[in-house]
Amino acid sequence: DLTNPHPVGSRSNHRTTPAQTGLISNKYHLPLPFSIRNSRVRQGRHQEVGHKSLLQSDALYQYILETSVYPREPECMKELREVTAKHPWNIMTTSADEGQFLNMLLKLINAKNTMEIGVYTGYSLLATALAIPEDGKILAMDINRENYELGLPVIEKAGVAHKIEFKEGPALPVLDLMIEDGKYHGTYDFIFVDADKDNYINYHKRLIELVKVGGLIGYDNTLWNGSVVAPPDAPMRKYVRYYRDFVLELNKALAADPRIEICMLPVGDGITLCRRIK
Template sequence: MVLKMLNAKKTIELGVYTGYSLLLTAMTIPDDGKVIAIDVTKKDYDEVGRQFAKKAGVEHKIDFIESQALPVLDDLLSKPENWGAFDFAYVDADRNNALNYHERLVRLVRVGGVIIHDNTLWGGTVAVKDRSMIENSRLFAWKDTLRLNTALAADPLVEICQITLGDGLTICRRV
């Protein structure tokens, strides 16, 4: 729905895994649209998602880049024609770089465009002040998630909306 409301044509996705959200994006954007999909490994997408993209007839819309995301984002930003050129970005990648991703994406996404950060409730741990109350499997990204949420709330370049479904989504509208 968000992609349709934006009339999104040029999108970027950080963290692909098997490609579920990538497939949805590719199916929603117009036939001449593009999704730059970045993940450190293509293996899971090749084994699972690619077949569905091919079957859906949207494989030509996907530009998969097997890489760490920051160098790719920096490369995109090195070209002024990319500044504000994207309609939409979806972030479901390593938590320790979430704020770094946002700082770059806010320059790549156009005013009126949207950046969505996944897992911003981090199992509800963002509401917990006492570290000892958090299970070990969540501790590794707890502080990074808190830091991202704090920065998003204070960022004058976006308006935010927290969606409390699943592990939380934060929708950022670029202003």
């Protein structure tokens, strides 16, 4: 039942949310059309040679967390996850496996100058701050400073707060000023977008100018709670329904954009990596 944020048997014990995890298996007991796994066996689907379903169960996800994520999670990230878990909007936080993925990705691409749109309490921000070098930078934007300040003591204790410039307010006007200024063009190694989904296309129009050629933009939640494959009349939570069309439009637009190469990963709630090529 998509209208119930805490279905029986959900992973409340390790603080993940339907928005992050309601994919791949039918662990939320979603109606058949929602289940990617079940849809695989329906006619006309997935003719990929050698294709294997990766995550077949909730137990497998738990295995990943317990075997490779939690044991290697830095103490400060664990602490931030625990602080965030007590907050009423904790459904918004980045999952621990996605945090680990972002941290590794940033190291692999040697990211130094980065941006994050949508900070909340800062879990993905901390994953980024820990990955980039001492003189690395993160321009972090959120309309809500209070939530950022909830996580800030943990970020300070971790010794990485000096890498962060936090700007409170809507991100779009800031991006417009940066474009107008001119000196920010092609300067970002990595940009993580995890804010208002109805603006992702508007962000993309600007970010494609600001990211380096060869740099990456990561759009988060591009599988949108699994709702991208739901029939229009399927039961959905209100916010899932509201943003669904925007996510669908974004996914189409990214796939058709010749300025980028893309890779959509079923990590968390889906993240689409866009590498600027021109």
